[in-house]
Amino acid sequence: MEPLIDIKNLRVDFALRSGTVRAVRDVSLSIGRGERLGIVGESGAGKSVLGFSIINLISKPGRITGGEIIFGGEDISRYSYEKMRHIRGNHISMIFQDPMMTLNPVLTIGTQMKETILAHMDVSDEEAEAICLDKLKKVYIPSPEKRLKQYPHEFSGGMRQRIVIAISLLTNPKLIIADEPTTALDVTIQAEIMSLLLELCENENMGLILITHDLAVVSEVTQRIAVLYAGKVVEIGPTDRIIGSPQHPYTRGLLRALPQMAEGKRRLNQIPGMMPSLLNMPKGCPFQPRCEVRLDRCLREIPVLTKAEGGAQVACFRCQGGDQ
Amino acid sequence: MTAILDIKNIDKHFDISGTILDQLRLDGGRITRKRTVVKAVNGVTLSVMPGETLSVVGESGCGKSTLARTVMGLYRPNRGEILYKGERIDNLSSSQMLPYRTKMQMVFQDPYASLNPRMTVRQILEEPVRLHNPSLNRDEVHDKVAEVMRRVGVDPVWSTNYPHEFSGGQRQRISIARALVVDPEFIVADEPIAALDVSIQAQILNLLMDAQEERGLTYLFISHDLSVVEHISSRVCVMYLGCVCELGPAAELFANPRHPYTQALLSAIPRLGGKAGGHTRLSGDVPTPINLPSGCVFHGRCPHAGKRCMTEAPAPRTMQSGVVVACHAVAEGRI
Ligand SMILES: Nc1ncnc2c1ncn2[C@@H]1O[C@H](COP(=O)(O)OP(=O)(O)OP(=O)(O)O)[C@@H](O)[C@H]1O
Ligand SMILES: Nc1ncnc2c1ncn2[C@@H]1O[C@H](COP(=O)(O)OP(=O)(O)OP(=O)(O)O)[C@@H](O)[C@H]1O
Ligand code: SF4
Numbered sequence: 001m002e003p004l005i006d007i008k009n010l011r012v013d014f015a016l017r018s019g020t021v022r023a024v025r026d027v028s029l030s031i032g033r034g035e036r037l038g039i040v041g042e043s044g045a046g047k048s049v050l051g052f053s054i055i056n057l058i059s060k061p062g063r064i065t066g067g068e069i070i071f072g073g074e075d076i077s078r079y080s081y082e083k084m085r086h087i088r089g090n091h092i093s094m095i096f097q098d099p100m101m102t103l104n105p106v107l108t109i110g111t112q113m114k115e116t117i118l119a120h121m122d123v124s125d126e127e128a129e130a131i132c133l134d135k136l137k138k139v140y141i142p143s144p145e146k147r148l149k150q151y152p153h154e155f156s157g158g159m160r161q162r163i164v165i166a167i168s169l170l171t172n173p174k175l176i177i178a179d180e181p182t183t184a185l186d187v188t189i190q191a192e193i194m195s196l197l198l199e200l201c202e203n204e205n206m207g208l209i210l211i212t213h214d215l216a217v218v219s220e221v222t223q224r225i226a227v228l229y230a231g232k233v234v235e236i237g238p239t240d241r242i243i244g245s246p247q248h249p250y251t252r253g254l255l256r257a258l259p260q261m262a263e264g265k266r267r268l269n270q271i272p273g274m275m276p277s278l279l280n281m282p283k284g285c286p287f288q289p290r291c292e293v294r295l296d297r298c299l300r301e302i303p304v305l306t307k308a309e310g311g312a313q314v315a316c317f318r319c320q321g322g323d324q
Numbered sequence: 325m326t327a328i329l330d331i332k333n334i335d336k337h338f339d340i341s342g343t344i345l346d347q348l349r350l351d352g353g354r355i356t357r358k359r360t361v362v363k364a365v366n367g368v369t370l371s372v373m374p375g376e377t378l379s380v381v382g383e384s385g386c387g388k389s390t391l392a393r394t395v396m397g398l399y400r401p402n403r404g405e406i407l408y409k410g411e412r413i414d415n416l417s418s419s420q421m422l423p424y425r426t427k428m429q430m431v432f433q434d435p436y437a438s439l440n441p442r443m444t445v446r447q448i449l450e451e452p453v454r455l456h457n458p459s460l461n462r463d464e465v466h467d468k469v470a471e472v473m474r475r476v477g478v479d480p481v482w483s484t485n486y487p488h489e490f491s492g493g494q495r496q497r498i499s500i501a502r503a504l505v506v507d508p509e510f511i512v513a514d515e516p517i518a519a520l521d522v523s524i525q526a527q528i529l530n531l532l533m534d535a536q537e538e539r540g541l542t543y544l545f546i547s548h549d550l551s552v553v554e555h556i557s558s559r560v561c562v563m564y565l566g567c568v569c570e571l572g573p574a575a576e577l578f579a580n581p582r583h584p585y586t587q588a589l590l591s592a593i594p595r596l597g598g599k600a601g602g603h604t605r606l607s608g609d610v611p612t613p614i615n616l617p618s619g620c621v622f623h624g625r626c627p628h629a630g631k632r633c634m635t636e637a638p639a640p641r642t643m644q645s646g647v648v649v650a651c652h653a654v655a656e657g658r659i
């Protein structure tokens with residue numbers, strides 16, 4: 001079946017005074033209809049830039065400098081601002097960590113929601129209101145009629161994020177891109193938002209790209225996980241596979257560093273060193289300076305994603321030898 | 325064993341009424357003066373034993389940082405006492421507090437905000453050493469700083485660099501170095517790993533645990549990462565709206581949460597390989613600490629709330645397992 005969105009060799013550069021930062025390096029991924037994909041990795045790995053570039057929200061000094069993003073049979077990576085606005089309004093929605101990126105503080109929730117509907121659909125005022133109420137009920141906002149008349153500051157952080165989700169649902173999108181939607185929220189509220197996203201995706205057959213640094217969160221919601229390191233996908237595969245038997249030394253390291261994986265030991269397993277600066281990438285495999293199982297070859301050549309067992313793909317020479 | 329720190333029935337309230345003019349209201353034809361008070365910490369009692377890690381958890385705004393700052397003498401409590409090794413410290417002047425400032429250190433979430441950007445790492449670390457050990461000569465101070473830098477894994481060759489020239493993880497190491505350099509006994513760590521990546525978190529937690537082992541340190545640890553708390557704590561204190569709901573040995577509390585809020589909180593921890601949606605759902609939003617609910621502060625959201633919960637604050641009771649729980653339903657044998 002044709003995927004919902006097909007990203008091929010995507011490249012995003014930031015032209016800075018100190019040099020060109022390649023934040024996304026030849027990333028290829030596709031997402032099926034109704035599929036939920038997680039993107040994980042350390043701070044600065046390029047998760048947000050990748051997510052934003054899909055809907056062309058990259059602004060100067062950043063620019064997509066290569067590859068394509070096929071959606072509905074067309075390469076949307078080169079769409080004009082206007083055409084992209086249409087995609088963003090009708091087919092792909094984005095949820096940010098800070099709900100106030102989406103909400104306007106000086107307008108009531110009702111006004112904002114109706115504006116969105118009227119901009120994209122040919123409906124009457126009453127019909128628009130009915131859609132608003134329906135979506136607010138879907139995200140479990142109590143007494144939605146009253147809530148429509150309130151301003152964003154009258155809601156708690158968790159409720160604001162649910163309202164953003166309601167807004168993102170207004171145009172029945174096929175894909176939601178959520179960038180750390182619960183990172184600023186308490187665990188109890190995170191659990192609510194995540195179960196809500198999962199429920200909505202399942203009920204409406206909506207695709208989801210969930211960007212987070214939290215492996216446990218992503219494992220609870222997605223079907224597939226892509227692990228990003230220094231702008232590259234180093235491993236991608238079914239969620240249970242990535243969590244249960246990670247192949248890439250970086251994925252292994254990330255999982256092993258979790259306290260849940262300390263196996264009765266007090267000291268945690270740590271990954272030595274830190275992610276390289278994108279302006280000063282090491283030769284060969286980007287993970288090579290921190291890798292405890294590197295080969296000579298890793299110092300010279302850059303590994304590409306290669307099929308591994310269990311439907312995963314891994315960019316690691318060790319894993320290709322099958323000797324790990 | 326005597327406690328290193330005793331917190332006895334502490335209240336910390338913030339008056340946010342503003343000036344007298346801000347407080348005046350016209351109420352039914354009469355002018356009244358209205359005060360607005362944030363009740364951040366309410367009747368908290370707990371003891372920290374030497375060498376242990378006691379963690380405080382609870383939702384944002386439940387008073388964790390306020391409690392930590394009150395312990396450190398940064399805030400004066402409105403009620404109650406704080407004792408360090410049996411001596412009252414909550415009512416001391418800053419000069420009387422000085423000897424305790426060496427023994428008690430604090431590490432913050434944001435090392436960037438807590439490190440002076442105009443000072444080199446060496447200056448940042450030498451200042452407290454000089455202040456607390458006036459007898460040391462230059463070389464001794466120098467050696468002490470180099471030693472502690474090595475201890476936290478920052479090469480002393482970087483000592484002439486400024487905080488912004490380091491990564492977040494390295495900055496947190498430097499702020500831990502600053503705490504360790506005066507040989508403290510007790511460290512309050514308020515979300516020390518919250519801003520860091522998993523792989524760096526593990527480095528910092530190992531550093532804290534190693535330092536504890538080597539020096540017999542005692543920690544009051546604050547974190548919203550419950551998996552981390554479960555791993556590193558000897559005991560855990562669960563707070564809700566400034567009140568202690570449950571306090572007990574970490575293993576017991578995580579295996580067998582008794583208070584309805586603890587149960588809901590732990591059920592929300594995301595599990596590797598689990599599925600979203602299995603958590604206990606609480607009704608309603610967290611009330612503000614400005615209008616504290618009557619009775620049990622949790623009653624408005626509690627699935628087990630009874631009549632008594634609305635009027636009478638539940639007293640802490642020690643269970644057979646050693647866990648202390650403040651809940652009528654538990655006391656009445658309903659949960
Ligand atoms: N506006 C910008 N100007 C210059 N460089 C940028 C800009 N935005 C991103 N970058 C570069 O792109 C890289 C990837 O950033 P990105 O925000 O995608 O990381 P991330 O994986 O989302 O991290 P985090 O977990 O911290 O959100 C960064 O290392 C940064 O160097
Ligand atoms: N200096 C202050 N003046 C007025 N109110 C304050 C002050 N410090 C804290 N508060 C209020 O006291 C309550 C408790 O805040 P505190 O920072 O202790 O919570 P916390 O548990 O540390 O939360 P978080 O997890 O978000 O750090 C909050 O309602 C907060 O707004
Ligand atoms: S005291 Fe009552 S309201 Fe409070 S937690 Fe227990 S049952 Fe619930």
Ligand SMILES: [Mg+2]
Nearest residue numbers: 047048049179
């Ligand atoms: Mg990001």
Ligand SMILES: [Mg+2]
Nearest residue numbers: 388389390514
């Ligand atoms: Mg705090």
